[in-house]
Amino acid sequence: MQKLERNALDREVPVEINGAPAVPYKGIGAHKPGGRRAAPLVATCADYPADGNKVVGSLRVALEKAGLRDGMTISTHHHFRNGDLVANTIFDAAADMGVKDLRWAPSASFPCHAPNIRHLESGVIHHIEGSMNGPLGDYTSEGKMRGMAVLRSHGGRYQAIQDGEVHVDIAVIAAPESDGFGNCNGLHGPSACGGLGFALADSEYADRVIVVTDNLVPFPCVPWQIAGNRVDSVVVVDKIGDPEKIVSGTTQITRSPDRLLIAEMVAKFMDAAGIVKDGFSFQAGAGGTALAFAMYLKEMMKQRGIRARFIRGGSTKHLVEMLEEGLTDYILDGQTFDLFGVRSMGENPRHVNTTPFTSYNYHGKGNFASMVDAVVLGATEVDVDFNANVVTHSDGRLLHGIGGWQNCLFSKCTILALPAYRDRIPVIVDSVTTLCGPGELIDVIVTERGIAINPRRQDLRDAVKGRGLPVREIREIQQDVDRLCGGKPSKAKTGERVVAAIKWVDGTVIDSVRQVLA
Amino acid sequence: MARAAEAGRRGSEIRSDCWVRVAPAESGGLGISVKSKVEAMYGEAIRAQVLSGLESLGVERAEVVVEDAGALPFILMARVEAAARRAYGSDLKGAWLPEMAPGTRRPTQRDRFRRSRLYLPGNEPKFMLNAGLHGPDGVILDLEDSVAPSEKDAARIMVRNALRSIDFLDAERMVRINQGQLGLEDLDAVIPENVHVVLIPKCESPETVREIDARIARILGGRGEPVLLMPIIESGLGILRALEIAAASPNVVALTIGLEDYTADIGAPRTLEGRESFFARSMIVAAARAAGVAPIDTVFSDVADADGLRASVIEAKGLGFEGKGCIHPNQIRVIHEAFAPAPDEIAKATRIVRAFEEAQTKGLAVVSLGSKMIDPPVVKRAQRTVEMAIRSGRLSAEWRTAAA
Numbered sequence: 001m002q003k004l005e006r007n008a009l010d011r012e013v014p015v016e017i018n019g020a021p022a023v024p025y026k027g028i029g030a031h032k033p034g035g036r037r038a039a040p041l042v043a044t045c046a047d048y049p050a051d052g053n054k055v056v057g058s059l060r061v062a063l064e065k066a067g068l069r070d071g072m073t074i075s076t077h078h079h080f081r082n083g084d085l086v087a088n089t090i091f092d093a094a095a096d097m098g099v100k101d102l103r104w105a106p107s108a109s110f111p112c113h114a115p116n117i118r119h120l121e122s123g124v125i126h127h128i129e130g131s132m133n134g135p136l137g138d139y140t141s142e143g144k145m146r147g148m149a150v151l152r153s154h155g156g157r158y159q160a161i162q163d164g165e166v167h168v169d170i171a172v173i174a175a176p177e178s179d180g181f182g183n184c185n186g187l188h189g190p191s192a193c194g195g196l197g198f199a200l201a202d203s204e205y206a207d208r209v210i211v212v213t214d215n216l217v218p219f220p221c222v223p224w225q226i227a228g229n230r231v232d233s234v235v236v237v238d239k240i241g242d243p244e245k246i247v248s249g250t251t252q253i254t255r256s257p258d259r260l261l262i263a264e265m266v267a268k269f270m271d272a273a274g275i276v277k278d279g280f281s282f283q284a285g286a287g288g289t290a291l292a293f294a295m296y297l298k299e300m301m302k303q304r305g306i307r308a309r310f311i312r313g314g315s316t317k318h319l320v321e322m323l324e325e326g327l328t329d330y331i332l333d334g335q336t337f338d339l340f341g342v343r344s345m346g347e348n349p350r351h352v353n354t355t356p357f358t359s360y361n362y363h364g365k366g367n368f369a370s371m372v373d374a375v376v377l378g379a380t381e382v383d384v385d386f387n388a389n390v391v392t393h394s395d396g397r398l399l400h401g402i403g404g405w406q407n408c409l410f411s412k413c414t415i416l417a418l419p420a421y422r423d424r425i426p427v428i429v430d431s432v433t434t435l436c437g438p439g440e441l442i443d444v445i446v447t448e449r450g451i452a453i454n455p456r457r458q459d460l461r462d463a464v465k466g467r468g469l470p471v472r473e474i475r476e477i478q479q480d481v482d483r484l485c486g487g488k489p490s491k492a493k494t495g496e497r498v499v500a501a502i503k504w505v506d507g508t509v510i511d512s513v514r515q516v517l518a
Numbered sequence: 519m520a521r522a523a524e525a526g527r528r529g530s531e532i533r534s535d536c537w538v539r540v541a542p543a544e545s546g547g548l549g550i551s552v553k554s555k556v557e558a559m560y561g562e563a564i565r566a567q568v569l570s571g572l573e574s575l576g577v578e579r580a581e582v583v584v585e586d587a588g589a590l591p592f593i594l595m596a597r598v599e600a601a602a603r604r605a606y607g608s609d610l611k612g613a614w615l616p617e618m619a620p621g622t623r624r625p626t627q628r629d630r631f632r633r634s635r636l637y638l639p640g641n642e643p644k645f646m647l648n649a650g651l652h653g654p655d656g657v658i659l660d661l662e663d664s665v666a667p668s669e670k671d672a673a674r675i676m677v678r679n680a681l682r683s684i685d686f687l688d689a690e691r692m693v694r695i696n697q698g699q700l701g702l703e704d705l706d707a708v709i710p711e712n713v714h715v716v717l718i719p720k721c722e723s724p725e726t727v728r729e730i731d732a733r734i735a736r737i738l739g740g741r742g743e744p745v746l747l748m749p750i751i752e753s754g755l756g757i758l759r760a761l762e763i764a765a766a767s768p769n770v771v772a773l774t775i776g777l778e779d780y781t782a783d784i785g786a787p788r789t790l791e792g793r794e795s796f797f798a799r800s801m802i803v804a805a806a807r808a809a810g811v812a813p814i815d816t817v818f819s820d821v822a823d824a825d826g827l828r829a830s831v832i833e834a835k836g837l838g839f840e841g842k843g844c845i846h847p848n849q850i851r852v853i854h855e856a857f858a859p860a861p862d863e864i865a866k867a868t869r870i871v872r873a874f875e876e877a878q879t880k881g882l883a884v885v886s887l888g889s890k891m892i893d894p895p896v897v898k899r900a901q902r903t904v905e906m907a908i909r910s911g912r913l914s915a916e917w918r919t920a921a922a
Contacts, residue, residue: 257847258648395558423534423588424556448651483619484647484683486567486591489559 002498004512009387011435013509017501018103018127018147020165025508028438033363033507038164040230041207048232052181052219055234059212060093062233063170066208068094071101071126072169075206077199078108078131079174079186079335083245086174086212086237088112091119099124103147105166106130107157107198108401112245120145129166130157131391131401132500140499141397143515149398149500151391154198154334155360155367155407156503161201163363165507171202171209173226174240178213182231183224187346189215191241194315194336194345196225197355203230214240225353247338253295253318254288258419258448263292265469266376266417266446267300272467273460275374275413276306283312283375283408286337289417290376294318301327312359312372315341315351323351332368334359334404360407362505367407375411379418381432384474386439386454388416389432391502394425396433396492396516398500406505409441413460420447420481426489428452428478433492435511436502450477493517523604525672526597528585534644536589538601541581548572548579554586567591571598576611592616592683593643593676600672615678621685625743626714628771631655631906632812632841634853635692639664640673646680650687652847653854658692661704662719670700674707681711690714692748695730702733709737713745715771720779721749722756724766731767748772748814752779757798764809773806774814774843775799790826792833803838817843824852831856858910859903867903868917870896875918 004012007024015022023031048054056062068074074094076087087106094102100123104116111134119125120139127147132140140149152160160166175184176191186193191214203209203226211226212235221228254260266289270276276297284290295318301308307326311319313333317340323331324344331351336342344351359368369375380400381389390405392398408414418427427447443460445452452474453461464471482488494514504510520542528537536554543549550572552564568584575598582601586594599614635656638646642664649657659680665673677693693708694717695701705716718730727749734745747770749756749763756763757780764773777788777795786794799815806813815834818827831842831853842853859867869887874897877885885892907913914920 255848257652260848261648261651395556424560424590425588448648484590486560486563489556490562492558 004498007509009435009438009510011511013512014148014498014501017150017509022501023508025504025510028440031506031508033163037162038167038205040205052179052228054182054228054231055180055216055236059089059172059210059235059237060096062210062235063090063093063097065233066170066210068097068099068170070099071103072099073103073105073167075105075168075171075202076107077173077196077202078106078110079193079196079198080191080241080246082110082112083191083242084110084112084174085242086172086240088115090172091116091124095119095122095124101126104128104130105157105168107154108403109133109136111135131403132398133400137398141392141513141516143495143497143499145499148498149513150503151398151402151500152503153360153402153406153505154356154404155362155369156402156505156507158201158356158361159363159505159507160503161205162361163507168202168206169208171199171206173199173203173209173211173231175211175213175226176240177215177217177221178211178234179217179219179221179228180234181219181221182209182211182228182234183219183221183226184211184213184228184231185221185223185225187223187225187342189213190243191215191239191246192243192342193241193246194342195333195353195355197334197353199226200355200357203227208232210235212237212240214238247336247342252288253291256288259289260292261448262417262419262446263289264296265451266293266415267296269415269444269446269451269464269469270297270374270413271300272464272469273413274463276300278306279309280306280373281308281310281312281371283372283411285377286314286316287378289378291316291318293376293417294322298322298327312368312375313337313341315344317341320344320351323348332359356404360404360505362407363507367410369404369407370410370412372408372411374413374415375408376415376417377405377408379405379416379427379437381427381429382416382418382442382445382474383429383432383439384478386442386445386474387432387435388437388439388442389434390436391500392434392513394429394433394489394492396494396514398513402436402502406437409437413444414442415444415446416442417446420449420477421485424485426478426481426485428474428481430488434502434513438510445474447477449480452477520606520609523601525600525604526589528587532587534588534590534593534647536584536586536594536597538594538597539583540577540598540601540605542577542605543579543581546579548577549581550584551582552584552586554584555588556586564594567594568598571595571614572602574612574614575599575602577602577606580605590643590647590683592679596643596672596676596679600675603671603675616682619683619685621687622682623712626690626746628746630690631909632690632772632814633857634850635814635841635843636689636847636850637664637694637817637843637845640677641665641669643676643680646684649847650685650689652850653687654689654844654847654850655841656690656692656715657686658694658717659708660694662694662696670696674704678707678711681708681713692717694719694750701730705730705733705737709734709745712742715746715748717774718747718749719776720752720756721763722753723759724762727763727766727770731769744769746771748774750774750776751798751802752776753783754780757801760801760805761808764805764811770809770811772812772814772841773802773809774841775802775816777816799834799837799839807838812840813838814841815839815843817845818849819845821846821849824848827852828856854910857906858912859907861912863903864907864913867900867907868913870900871904872918874900
């Protein structure tokens, strides 16, 4: 029987996750664990070749050297997105070695990782701590995974590793360019992906670090986004990623008229709220609506001669153009979404590689996320108290990771850009299926049927008054959509068993996901 | 004789629609099986709705299968009704109408702007849902060329339900009916649902206009506002009779042209430059003006070419047209911007309107600006320019009190 408690948001959450104690969410900024951070093993140069050549014959040899055994935690990063060819081979090798009950801690998983379902079935992998989508999301949602999944934000993952909540035994870092010493980066080579920020915590805190590359260069590999001094061994393989799936050649702006309408309203709102001015900053992702928003903003900035101080990536061609046209001083980039971003990060000193430590980690001495003037995010659902869901759909199934979403909520103005309904599914609900972000951090909801401003932000309400924007109360928009959809939607029927825990940025448990009943 | 029939669409790429099969049975009651993408949220609601709908249509014994990809209730209702009508033909009694939703009873105005009119295929409900949010001056629920011959019956039911269910906001509610007898039957289905304007396709004679006008009057039976008419001229004969057509009924408010059919009719390829249709378009403008109605241009069909569209609107405006058809919401803004008056036009128009209003307050019969006399038609045009400037956001609604 799972032990559950109600947290500060009145959500039932587990107080024990896979045998370790867990702290229920207490409120924003309320949990201060104190103590000291985790620390990696003390290594000695005596154990490593003086000529710096750490190349070993195969991934299996590297795993054996790292002492892989039952019950260990293996981590991977997701900079190759759906084009990753490395993570699956780790567990193939582990299966060949007869190892069982591993915990896989990816920074995110993608549909390309569906083959690992057979390793979950056979017992090689015990459970996954990372984002779940596609087939892995269904597998977990249906209660087929033995352990409990744990979903964390990018910042939360750094925090968990740093705080010792997740101890990584072996980190496997796929690197587009590396030397034999293990200095590596994501900038060059056939599988170039830009930065390697999501692997930073793993390289710093894991007991053993294995770099896998398909592009070995003579020492020194410059720049070393990951320092070889932290790396145990280097494995060279034919291909670590599928370039077409790592980054797209071109990033398409949506042509959907409804999404364009939403994107334009976001830009107009930011302008009316007085956010768009010299020296401001913003963050928008690579989704179609976010890209379209950036285009509207760009036009606005050009017309008025406004220059931003920095833009937070994921970068795309469109953000790179803004940098190159002088519309921003810097791009502070967490991941690059297209080839233009990769090129720019490699060439332009003002296109800066950032990490979850600098951008998002809540257990640091500040982070960048709270310094951003406005952020534009998506969500699957939002409720009338502005709480939002980003991991499950209304049918209760896990469909997305948290990504940087929770971390970005700390921006000075957090805007969710959403369609008011998808097919027949209302997006504004009485209570979200899974609460991933507290309403007190979510300021504005922009839909094609109007803009709802959180009553906690009277300043924003006052600022945009009389500016011709379709500002409405969130319940009014909800009523419109409920009527269109034929009444309020029923809640998905779920089982008792908790299949996934949703962590807040400070490591506490903000909500849980129950097994769906087929 | 009743036979199994289906309606709607299914498949992995279908969204916001559904597929329904109704198989009449000799005995037993109603068997309803539903497979829905929104089962968790609306599965029970769908079953209850289908059951009550079949009952109100008088269907008592049948096996009904629904495959739903998130269809809104009015869409589901239209698909169930279409399948049932196909299954039972004229034996089907009763009706299953959605409630009139808020915002569906708005009136229109005869002399309103008709700069943009957005065509919406009558059997594609998902494009209709948010059409009004994009701000076209009119939406056209199309029963004619965008609907396959085999789907005319289903589209008619869908359009009727859409008119009852969707708030198109400030857009005028237009329906393009079919030609001939089918079109007259279209009227029976849609006219009771607050249609503002009926578009008459391939119109070649004033008799057609009068026949449709009379049919509408009969359906309305003296209730409500008259339905306005916009004939579409699409042939050489129609062009040569354009004035008669425009003047055929006081309910005609605009005259427009369909160039694909027109160029086919006269045996000329349609070119971007459009020399082959210059005469016809000018004829439309002259005939419309002569009859005191608005000349409206054809659609611009390359959705991706915003610059081409802008140039085409500017050219149309230069010929005297007041509106343009569109087939994608992204075209609406381009059209409105291109029709918006230029700053010097606005400045001149506000001077004229100001002079006219001053003359009125002083009780003067003659309006003059400086040393020039201003004729009434010039005043009227200036008033319209001012109104359009306000609507296009190029002039404050309080321009009279704002600093000159």
